Amino acid sequence: MKRRSKTSSASNLPVILNIDDFKGNFSFDALFGNLVNELLPSLREDEVDSGDGHGIGGTDALPNGHTRTTSDATKVAQGLNAPLFPEVDALLSLFKDSCKELIELRKQIDGKLNNLKKEVSTEDAKHRKTLTELEKGVDGLFNSFARLDSRISSVGQTAAKVGDYLQSADAQRETASQTIELVKYLMEFNSSPGDLTKLSPLFSDDSRVAEAASIAQKLRSFAEEDITRAMPSVTAGTTASRGLEIAVGNLQEYCNELENRLLARFDAASQRRELSTMSKCAKILSQFNRGTSAMQHYVATRPMFIDVEVMNSDTNLVLGDRVSPNYISRGLSKLYKEITDTVRKEAATIMAVFPSPNDVMSILVQRVLEQRVTSLLDKLLEKPSLAHPRPMEEGGILLYLRVLAVSYEKTQELARDLRAVGCGDLDVEGLAESLFSSHKDEYPDYEKASLRQLYQAKLEELRVESQRVCEPSGTIVRSKGASAASSPQEISVAAATEFVQWNEEAISRCTLFSSLPVTLAANVRAVFTCLLNQVSKYITDGLERARDGLTEAASLRERFVIGTSVSRRVAAAATSQAEAAAAAGETSFKAFMVAVQHSGSSVVIIQQYFANSISRLLLPVDGAHAAACEEMATAMSSAESAAYKGLQQCIDTLMAEVRFGLFYWAIAFGKGWG
Numbered sequence: 001m002k003r004r005s006k007t008s009s010a011s012n013l014p015v016i017l018n019i020d021d022f023k024g025n026f027s028f029d030a031l032f033g034n035l036v037n038e039l040l041p042s043l044r045e046d047e048v049d050s051g052d053g054h055g056i057g058g059t060d061a062l063p064n065g066h067t068r069t070t071s072d073a074t075k076v077a078q079g080l081n082a083p084l085f086p087e088v089d090a091l092l093s094l095f096k097d098s099c100k101e102l103i104e105l106r107k108q109i110d111g112k113l114n115n116l117k118k119e120v121s122t123e124d125a126k127h128r129k130t131l132t133e134l135e136k137g138v139d140g141l142f143n144s145f146a147r148l149d150s151r152i153s154s155v156g157q158t159a160a161k162v163g164d165y166l167q168s169a170d171a172q173r174e175t176a177s178q179t180i181e182l183v184k185y186l187m188e189f190n191s192s193p194g195d196l197t198k199l200s201p202l203f204s205d206d207s208r209v210a211e212a213a214s215i216a217q218k219l220r221s222f223a224e225e226d227i228t229r230a231m232p233s234v235t236a237g238t239t240a241s242r243g244l245e246i247a248v249g250n251l252q253e254y255c256n257e258l259e260n261r262l263l264a265r266f267d268a269a270s271q272r273r274e275l276s277t278m279s280k281c282a283k284i285l286s287q288f289n290r291g292t293s294a295m296q297h298y299v300a301t302r303p304m305f306i307d308v309e310v311m312n313s314d315t316n317l318v319l320g321d322r323v324s325p326n327y328i329s330r331g332l333s334k335l336y337k338e339i340t341d342t343v344r345k346e347a348a349t350i351m352a353v354f355p356s357p358n359d360v361m362s363i364l365v366q367r368v369l370e371q372r373v374t375s376l377l378d379k380l381l382e383k384p385s386l387a388h389p390r391p392m393e394e395g396g397i398l399l400y401l402r403v404l405a406v407s408y409e410k411t412q413e414l415a416r417d418l419r420a421v422g423c424g425d426l427d428v429e430g431l432a433e434s435l436f437s438s439h440k441d442e443y444p445d446y447e448k449a450s451l452r453q454l455y456q457a458k459l460e461e462l463r464v465e466s467q468r469v470c471e472p473s474g475t476i477v478r479s480k481g482a483s484a485a486s487s488p489q490e491i492s493v494a495a496a497t498e499f500v501q502w503n504e505e506a507i508s509r510c511t512l513f514s515s516l517p518v519t520l521a522a523n524v525r526a527v528f529t530c531l532l533n534q535v536s537k538y539i540t541d542g543l544e545r546a547r548d549g550l551t552e553a554a555s556l557r558e559r560f561v562i563g564t565s566v567s568r569r570v571a572a573a574a575t576s577q578a579e580a581a582a583a584a585g586e587t588s589f590k591a592f593m594v595a596v597q598h599s600g601s602s603v604v605i606i607q608q609y610f611a612n613s614i615s616r617l618l619l620p621v622d623g624a625h626a627a628a629c630e631e632m633a634t635a636m637s638s639a640e641s642a643a644y645k646g647l648q649q650c651i652d653t654l655m656a657e658v659r660f661g662l663f664y665w666a667i668a669f670g671k672g673w674g
Contacts (some may be wrong), residue, residue, distance in 0.1 A: 019105060036091060259288050263297055270298070278353045286355050295360045298350075299367050304342055314376050323395070325402040328380065332410040335376075339368060340417045347422055358424035365423040369431050373411060377435060380407055383442070386449050392457045397450035404443075405509050408436055440513050444526050447506050451530040454502050458495060459538075466490075491542035491595045496535055496602035500609050503531040507613060521621040525628055528614050532635035535606055539599045543642035546595040549588035550649040589653050592646050599639060606632070 262281050269277035285294035304310055318331035343364065350360045381404055384390055389397050415432035506527045514520035610632065618624040 019109070036094070255288065259285065259293060263294065266294065266298075267301070270301075275349070275352050282354045291354070291356065291359075295354065295356075295363050298354075298360065299363045302346065302364075304339075305367060305371055311372075311375060314372065315379055318376060318380060323399070323403075325399075325406050328403055329406045329410065332407065336410055336414040336417070339372065339414065340421065343368060343418060344421050358422070360424075361422045362424035362426040365418050365426055365428055366431065368418070369415075369428070369435065373414070373432075374435055377407060377411075381439060383439070384446075386445065389449065389453060392453065396453050396457075397446055398454065401443075401446060401450055401506075401509060404436075404439055405512055408512060411435065436513075443509075443513055444523050447509065447523075447527055448530050451502060451506060451527070451534070455499070455534045455538075458498065462492065462495065490591070491539060491546075491598040491602070493598050493601045493605070495538065496605055499531055499534050499538070500605055503527060503609070504613065506530075507617070511617070517620045521618050521624040524614060524617045525624060525631075528610070528628060529631055529635075531606070532632055535602060536635040536639055539602060539636075539639040540642050542595050543592075543599060543639060543646055546588070546592040547642065547646045547649060549591050550646060550653060553588040553653065554649065586653075589650055592650055596643055596646070599643065603636060603639075 262285050266278055266281040266285070269275075269281065282291065282294055285291050288294075299305070314335055317335050318328055346364060347357075347361060350364070351357045354360045381400070384397050384400050386397075390399075392398075411432050412429070415428045419428050507524060510520060510523040510527060514523050610628070614628065615625060618628055
């Protein structure tokens with residue numbers, strides 16, 4: 001903003017506003033300040049000059065903040081008549097001029113804006129026209145690129161086809177070249193049978209054995225599979241010429257001779273432990289039937305399979321002089337550890353020598369199980385005769401079952417150890433399982449026969465023990481005047497507990513030998529049924545023996561029945577005999593009640609055993625648990641029937657005792673008999 005100097009009159013002061021004053025950080029306060037700051041300071045300076053030379057007490061304050069003097073009344077009167085703000089007119093004129101300038105500036109700005117709008121509109125039209133032309137150019141460029149891409153793709157496909165044709169032609173050329181070369185080599189074998197002296201140095205030079213083996217295998221494949229397609233003169237369905245047969249025969253003879261030569265070299269290197277030479281021979285031999293002959297030859301020549309002393313030491317280590325499950329278990333653990341260590345050592349050599357070590361390990365582990373382990377198990381597991389089993393003094397059938405279980409467990413452990421060492425794709429666990437297949441098929445029959453043998457031996461033991469206790473000196477035992485040739489064998493809860501222990505051992509073997517739930521449930525039911533039959537028969541026979549005592553006591557009572565019409569003398573004579581019959585009844589009554597009590601305890605033991613051990617094995621199979629419960633109820637029904645009949649006899653005995661008491665009372669008081 002530009003103004004004239006302050007010496008000029010305020011009414012003639014022109015205000016010139018610059019457009020630049022409104023640019024940047026514009027502020028109306030700053031604009032107004034710039035307009036009036038040059039006028040207001042001059043007014044304040046004049047007032048200050050007029051106040052110079054007066055005392056402090058001669059000044060008065062004006063309402064606008066200025067001071068005035070009181071010494072001169074004339075000046076005061078003049079001051080009251082003068083305006084309070086003499087620059088108002090100048091400021092008003094300044095503001096009016098500023099408004100005019102602002103209006104003029106706005107017009108100038110509006111004109112410039114209109115000009116700019118016109119220029120922008122013109123430029124925008126030009127820009128839109130340019131964009132339209134550019135879009136047309138881009139579309140044309142895209143079309144050109146599409147045509148170029150299609151052309152490149154077509155050329156690429158053509159080039160690929162040409163490349164395929166060239167590659168196919170090169171492969172055909174290479175195949176034809178190899179075929180020609182093979183035909184030349186094959187012609188060398190087309191001589192008289194057995195005449196291999198005219199072969200090229202390739203087939204006789206020991207330093208080129210690997211190359212000769214490769215060529216020989218290609219010749220065999222060529223002669224045996226592709227000769228009919230390679231020779232147009234040999235049509236489909238016709239036999240090869242005589243010359244070709246001679247060539248194939250001579251080639252086979254050469255391959256056999258070369259393979260034997262390599263195997264001999266391999267054996268010599270194996271004896272010297274030259275792993276590098278063994279590896280070279282094995283790599284060359286892998287071209288003959290994938291090296292099967294070399295792998296089998298190596299495994300077959302291991303000392304563990306050809307040394308007779310090794311086989312004998314195995315038998316002596318496991319069997320020895322004693323045949324017991326614990327001794328056999330320790331022997332098998334030691335032997336199988338030695339076998340595992342031997343296989344581990346062989347595995348280190350196999351990994352360093354053969355190009356396919358997993359295949360060799362499969363053959364080695366299979367040979368170990370099928371030869372060494374099988375030979376031992378055949379001597380260890382001799383099936384006993386079911387018709388004429390060995391007596392219990394020699395272990396009975398139970399010894400065979402225990403040895404079978406120990407052998408099975410240890411062999412499975414061996415299979416897992418061999419799997420950890422390495423056996424390729426061989427199912428070593430399945431192979432070990434198959435070694436016991438014949439034993440597992442007949443296992444349930446042997447288990448049931450063993451339980452029957454144990455039961456019979458236990459009954460005989462109880463019978464002998466009862467005779468020894470009741471008749472220690474062969475004399476007749478008397479109790480309270482009652483005579484008996486022998487005391488009845490009582491039911492023993494300990495015997496029932498022993499039956500359950502046998503069954504638990506048998507169930508553990510069922511779990512060991514049965515991998516499928518259905519098979520396990522069937523075997524468990526068969527074994528548990530044996531227990532039910534044994535306990536049922538044992539309890540029933542015991543109750544029947546106790547009933548025999550009740551029956552014998554009843555017969556004694558009937559023999560000494562005293563009628564009401566006999567004399568006192570006759571009745572008194574028969575009293576002693578009646579007392580003996582009563583004592584026999586009391587003894588048999590007590591014996592039967594003890595038998596019932598022991599029977600109940602035995603049944604409770606069976607029920608607890610079924611709930612704790614048998615149920616969980618039968619529940620996974622539908623219907624097995626319910627069928628076992630029904631069998632258990634059926635087995636105990638005969639014992640319940642014997643107990644019911646015996647209790648009826650006990651009631652009769654009690655009634656007889658009551659009648660005897662009444663009779664004795666009548667004798668004592670002299671009533672009822674004349």
